Amino acid sequence: MAVYTDVSTDDLSRFLATYDIGDLLSYKGIAEGVENSNFLVHTSQGNFILTLYEKRVAEADLPFFLALMEHLAARGLTCPQPVKNRQGVALGVLAGRPAAIVTFLEGTWMRRPSAKNCAAVGEALAKLHVAGSDFAMKRPNALSVASWRPLFEHAGPRGDDVHPGLCNEIVNELGVLETSWPRDLPQGVIHADLFPDNVFFLGETLSGLIDFYFACTDTLAYDVAICLNCWCFEPDSSYNVTKGRALLKAYQAVRPLSAAERDALPILARGAAMRFLLTRLVDWLSVPEGALVKPKDPLEYFRKLRFHQTVRSASDYGLDA
Incomplete structure (x- = not known):
């Protein structure tokens, strides 16, 4: 995860208005990782992860990734789930980049794994x-x-x-x-x-x-x-x-x-x-x-x-x- 593309509050608010996940309260970029631009988004209904896809991720591959997460969750694996907008679509465009919102998972990652x-x-x-x-x-x-x-x-x-x-x-x-x-x-x-x-x-x-x-x-x-x-x-x-x-x-x-x-x-x-x-x-x-x-x-x-x-x-x- 990283941030290459900045997102304005107004643009994000308009983007979120097409979903049923509440009003924007706050958001911040996630600096870890190196591939896509990621933000932790806090709305009146909870926390979500917003991803703007860039660099090595081809837009044509995004349906594969989103469908895979749904498939794995249906078989018992805990992983983020794509959030669909009011039109039933999980993929949109924000700040000129393909973008998706996924559910937030609780937990932390291990810096020194045992x-x-x-x-x-x-x-x-x-x-x-x-x-x-x-x-x-x-x-x-x-x-x-x-x-x-x-x-x-x-x-x-x-x-x-x-x-x-x-x-x-x-x-x-x-x-x-x-x-x-x-x-x-x-x-x-x-x-x-x-x-x-x-x-x-x-x-x-x-x-x-x-x-x-x-x-x-x-x-x-x-x-x-x-x-x-x-x-x-x-x-x-x-x-x-x-x-x-x-x-x-x-x-x-x-x-x-x-x-x-x-x-x-x-x-x-x-x-x-x-x-x-x-x-x-x-x-x-x-x-x-x-x-x-x-x-x-x-x-x-x-x-x-x-x-x-x-x-x-x-x-x-x-x-x-």
């Missing part, structure tokens, strides 16, 4: 994969392996300004990933961005998942690899195998990984690290002037990538035999 938190995430991710198995809509992953080299080329040689020799390391790793990337593993709906700030807890109980705007149809085990990257490393970039074991055990209790998925986990984890290294690198080098956004450090995922390059089997992540 193994128990990781287990809760593993279980929720598996339930998401199972619940999405009969979702009829499809959306290719626009940020999978075929997109990584173009992303790198967009960043250009400036990558070496972020870290000496970074460009050469990325080129070498891209060659490995493009050659070795598995293409015949079980597929379905994945969240693709289930970072700690997209998972809410009330105390130690997981209360909901948010931010489905990278969700797509892709390899299910790749979603697991993304979660290992963003939940199971410590601030010093060391991998916490206790957290990894907790996440994987809880996931498998709901949806067991196949032998092929287990074998592919190290290369999928390398790919997940590369994906976030590259998107963070591009964002780091191209933050719009004046945007209320905190770009995230791309080198965090460079350090994680180096760990994954030493892994020889899924047992190194805590996956029990």
